[in-house]
Amino acid sequence: MTHQALELIRLNNLQLVAKIVSDAMWTGLHWGKRIGSGTEFEQYKHYEPGDDPKMIDWKLFARSNRYQVRESNIESHLNIRFLVDGSGSMNYKEDGVSRLDYVKILAASLAYLGHQQNDKMSLFVLQNGQMEMKVPAKGHSFQRILVQLESLKAEGKWGNMDPDLPELNSRQKELIFFFSDLFQIDEEWIRLIQSMVSNKREIIIFQILGDHELDFSLKKGMYRFEDLESNRTVELQTKQVATAYRKSISHFLTDLDRELNLPRVRLFRCRLSDPVENILLAYLTSKQKKS
Amino acid sequence: MSLAHPLWLLGTLAVLIPLLIHLWSQKRGKQVAWAAMKFLPQVDHLRSRGWRLNHILLLLVRCAMIMLLSLILTGLFLKNPPFSTDKKIIHLVETDSQLLANFAFELEQAKTAGECVYGIGQKDNSFEAIADFDKIISAPHWISALHELEADEVHLYLSSTSFLLPKQPIDLPYPIIFHVYDKLDQDFVVQKKLQLPNNQSLFISQSGELTLDESNSVNAIKNIPISKLYYAHDFTIQEEINTIHSMIRSIEEVYDLELEEAGEGLNSTRIKLFFTDQQPEKVETEVLYFVFGHVGHPSHPQIIQLAERPHPSSKWVKDGTLPERILDGLLQHLGLEKQSSQLSMAQIKAHFNTPSETKASNSFPLKTFLFVLLIIFTGIERSMAIPRQL
Incomplete structure (x- = not known):
């Protein structure tokens, strides 16, 4: 069962939404437990040939004269950063679903998955040429990310500049989720x-x-296009400009595909009408690019 | 044409059209919050907003165009009013039974429309059934009665042989619409006719047409017996000689006149007609001279001057009127003249000076002026609209 973004927005509860989306996504997929050595104790099991003798709990052997292997969930050391574009264009709304709402659900669902495997997670918002850390990579980051996402408002513009972002200079192994429309003035x-x-x-x-942005499928007639990031308005007949618009947007998208064809960079393009779990599934089942 | 004419006021309602279009175009488009502005073509920012001055100017020009157009159209309609509103129309009818029978329908219509129908002349019981006159004006006094009529329009029904017409043209304050009945005079008698040798006769009928009577049945006051007519010419160019011959042949064929070329030339005593291109030095009695290629008043009644030469390239030969012109002269020479007493519409009209005609001639420059103004406004409108793509 897939969920339209609008239904999920109406729930108005990101935690629940994240769970619903993730659960729906796992329908039919086997979620095997990953057991290994870790700090948190999970269970004991009898030693069997093949197990690492290092894992035998010798203290327990001293007490009970039994070879028991101490097990714990594998701890992920993955550092996940959520980068959310907070510029005004994220407020673009179609059929009641705004781009930002969609991003919130998508990010929350990913955060839920990350939370389940104990990843370190942090949230950053890109706004007005600055990258603001909303949630640092500390404990209980999932809840904090949800809270921050819920209160997130998109406004202003990113601006055509290349700010120096020291947060991105870390040498740690990390996974970055970047949510945006990628509408740019130059190539920022x-x-x-x-x-x-x-x-x-x-x-x-x-x-x-x-959908309208991709196909320009607005009904015929006069429209007043109001820029979400400035006060500029343009009044146009859709019929007059449809062809030119479609041409330039497809040009932009092919350019983008070409420019972002980089090692360890993957671009997923989704429509506001796509069910969120489909996007998640597309990401999780896609092959990691060989670097 | 009054500016407050209801028709024009109705026409000015059309001014609403550009006004509505203007308001419609001022209507704001459907509002859409849009992120992908970069991909919208950067077109006409000019037309984005508001009651711009040039928009209003354009609107005014367009309104003015419509007003002018309605003025011009109203003018056209007023010349031929599509409906007579509350005009007083008087029908003056000559009391002549044939005329009344001919215009019975029109008079019935007038009566049903409640318009006055006055008779002129003696009341005659024979046509009382056809038209019941409101009033009879006696014939001698009708001219003076015309001046006293209080009407916006007078319909005058006259027969073409009417004796009622005034001697001098009279001025009248209202327009007159003439209805002329081409009356055939029952007492018409052919004055003269040409007795042709083959027991046929040629005469001019009541309607002014040259008629060939094959049975020789029409009685005429004077019979002119006519025998074979000999003719000669002194042309040397073969094409012109051919033209003369074919012209003679066509006259022969149509009217059965017998014409023959006298071989002996001008010296023959038999010849009656002589075609030449030089003024004759001596005019023989009983010879009719047709002098081609000369203009002016002929020096002798027996000389008929024709401006064109009988060459195939001449205008008269081309339009085929040359035989007619020759025949006219010939008939006149033979004593057959038009004697019709019929009056044409123009002749009857000439007896009355009515305001409708003078008014029409006065309003002509105004109409032209309006038309030129309309063209100018159209030019202005286009020059304003095209650069802005409105």
């Missing part, structure tokens, strides 16, 4: 992504676009 988003590329970093970009 592309430059930002290119600057983030590193050996230790995997970058997953979710480009979320509306």
Whole structure:
């Protein structure tokens, strides 16, 4: 069963939504437990040939004269960063679903998955040429990410500049989820992504676009297009400009595909009408690019 | 044409059309919050907003165009009013039984429309059934009665042989619409006819047409017996000689006149007609001279001057009127003249000076002026609209 973004938004509870989406996604997929050595104790089991003798709990052997292997869940040392574009264009709304709402659900669902495997997670919002850390990579980050996501408002613009972002200079192994529409004045988003590329970093970009933005499928007639990031308005007959628009957007998208064809960078383009779990599934089942 | 004419006021309602279009185009488009602005073509920012000055100017020009157009159209309609509103129309009818029978329908219509129908002349019981006159004006006094009529329009029914017409043209304050009945005079007698040798006769009928009577049945006051007519010419160019011959042949064929070329030339005593291109030095009695290629008043009644030469390239030969012109002269020479007493519409009209005609001639420059103004406004409108793609 798939869920339209609108239904999920109406729930108005990101935690629940994240769970629903993730659960729906796992329908039919086997979720095997990953057991190994870790700090947190999970269970004892009898030693069997093949088990690492190092894992035998010798203290227990001293007490009970039994070879028991101490097990715990494997701890992930993956550092996940959620980068959310907070510019005004994220407020673009189609059929009641705004781009930001969609991003919130998508990010929350990913965070839920990360939470389940104990990943370190942090949340950053890109706004007005600055990258603001909303949630640091500490404990209980899942709840904090949800809280921050719920209160997130998109406004202003990213601006055509290349800010120096020290947060991105870490040498840690990390996974970056970047949510944006990638609408740019020059090539500022592309430059930002290119600057983030590193050996230790995997970058997953979710480009979320509306149907009208992709196909210009507005009904015939006069429309007043109001820029979400400035006060500029343009009044146009859709019929007059449809062909030119479609041409330039497809040009933009092919350019983007070409520019972002980088090692360890994956771009997922989704429509606001796509069910969120489909996007998640597309990401999780896609093959990791060989670097 | 008054500016407050209801028709024009109705026409000015059309001014609403550009106004509505203007308001419609001012209507804001459906509002859409849009992120992908970069991909929208950067077109006409000019037309984005508001009651711009040039928009209003354009609107005014367009309104003015419509007003002008309605003025011009109203003018056209007023010349031929599509409906007479509350005009007082008087029908003046000559009391002549044939005329009344001919216009019975019109008079019935007038009566049903409640318009006055006055008779002129003696009341005659024979046509009382056809038209019941409101009033009879006696014939001698009708001219003076015309001046006293209080009407916006007078319909005058006259027969073409009417004796009622005034001697001098009279001025009248209202327009007159003439209805002329081409009356055939029952007492018409052919004055003269040409007695052709083959027991046929040629005469001019009541309607002014040259008629060939094959049975020789029409009685005429004077019979002119006519025998074979000999003719000669002194043309040397073969094409012109051919033209003369074919012209003679066509006259022969149509009217059975017998014409023959006198071989002996001008010296023959038999010849009656002589075609030449030089003024004859001596005019023989009983010879009719047709002088081609000369203009002016002929020096002798027996000389008929024709402006064109009988060459195939001449205008008269081309339009085929040359035989007619020759025949006219010939008939006149033979004593057959038009004697019709019929009056044409133009002749009857000439007896009355009515305001409708003078008014029409006065309003002509105004109409032209309006038309030129309309063209100018159209030019202005286009020059304003095209650069802005409105």
